[in-house]
Amino acid sequence: MIRRLFIANRGEIALRIIRTARRMGIKSILGCSEADVHSLPARVADEVVRVGPAPSSQSYLSIDRVIAAARSARACAIHPGYGFLSENAEFAGAVAAAGIIFVGPDVSSLKAMGDKLKARAVAREAGLPVVPGGAGATRAEVRARANDTGYPLLLKAVAGGGGRGIKRVDNPEQLDSQIDLAMAEALAAFGDSRIYVERYIAHGRHVEVQLLGDGNEAIHLGTRDCSIQRRFQKLLEEAPAPGIPDANRRAIHSAATSLARALRYRGAGTVEFLVDAQNFDFYFLEMNARIQVEHPVTEEITGVDLIEQQLLVADGQPLGFSQDQVFLQGHALEVRINAEDWRADFRPSPGKVSKAVWPAGAAIRVDSHACSGAAVPPYYDSLLGKLIVSGTDRAAAVNRLRGALQLIEIEGVHSTVDLHRAIVADPRFIRAELTTRFFEGLQYG
């Protein structure tokens, strides 16, 4: 079994990985930047290694520095978390070449799914329907493709994922400036400025399926609905996706596992679909070949520790259970609390958290590195923490979430707590009327 695990990430996910490693008796080594040496994960990890200066490009995104740090710490495995290098095939290959286990899928899966255009092609070959659209190598080609696809449309990063580098374009006049911004964000987030066009589907739901594979077998752990988003950043997620008829749900599960089997997928992964809110037709969007931010809601309804499963598969073990041993019980909701001033167009609010009070108790889970006194550096994403609640059914979970949100106090930086209080009070949310346009119709301050 893996004995020394290097965590090449930060914030709440680093803390999350350390927790499971500790439970499994695995030594955790946090590889962090200068800006994170006093962070909560750094205090809790068994060992800390400085990877580089604060800017991501010189630390969390630097393949050479991360691997050098892991080697100096005599790590046997590296967990890349989400974002950063987690889906970088070159990184995974370099880790393996250094004789270290990469906690994630094979390089072949990363290559197939990391390029979002290639992923569409692979999914189509595996029999999945995909969203109409396509790529352009130059700005002129992207414009031509946009013309074919029609408006409104989305510009997405080819090397992207996680909702970053996506711009919605409603008319041709907006196209050029949105292409520029999309390419700049793509470059900053993924080191690759290539983009592609995709039709914007008006009444869609973002429904995804959590998968586990060991290279031979692949099983699913149910769906999640992540429709409540602002500018393609998920705000609230729930498991299972509510209100989908059984036959359609089974078809979505089946499509996801087909893709995992076609890839001979190893580890944890998620297949994302756009589902028509009315007739439940579904289209492949992308596959995230890593652990996701919203993984806790699946953990709460299945009782499976997904980080543990990742480590076991990475260690070369076959899946310890079969599909018919997976039971989904109850309902779980997660809200992402960000350091943003939502009243000022969600302007990021880095700084220092002077006070962080979170709820505690039965069926309440808090995955957060933001404690009282924690720094929120401006170099990384704005996630302060995740509040996850569960209940015997959706109504019970919603009720619990409402009460739990009232208990959060974050001071010193702006936070989006009030926004979530507004979402939970929204009649459409209570009735589970979820589409990706939910946020546009939200009444808030």
Place this chain on the structure above:
Amino acid sequence: MAKEFSLTPEDVSDIVAIISSSGFDQLEVSTTRFRLILSRKNEGWTQEWTWNEVSEVEGAGTPTATKLSSAPTRDLDAAAAPVEYGGLAPVTAPLPGTFYRSPQPGAPPYVTEGDAVEEGTILGIIETMKLMSPVTAAGRGTIAQILVSNGMPIDAETTLMLIRPDPS
């Protein structure tokens, strides 16, 4: 060295379950490393964690602990004190991050010294927490001086450029 005492989220849930049925409204756990306060509130409980500074000297005996000084209250909406620039209008950064002069590497900069600008002209981009925010001119004028270089990390309120306003 004995493994340092710590509490897992499961421990916290168990503790809350135990004290819920007691008459107590608050429990504080303090060690040299951290302080946890569990408080009864409304129908539920809250948790507040504070972690103490520990000296990082390798091989030290009992680590000394000094509490993190409480952060000075930041008035998040306080306006910056005005600075004189001899009649030139400063362009200040609305938020901290990394300043870029061009839309992408290799592309020509949005503006250079001497360029004419008007209200809404994009002058540069600030990357903060993975978000790209454009910096725009507030009115008509000419770029008199650019004070920051491409890729430079900047704080909020940093003066990025000086614009000579057009006589109105």
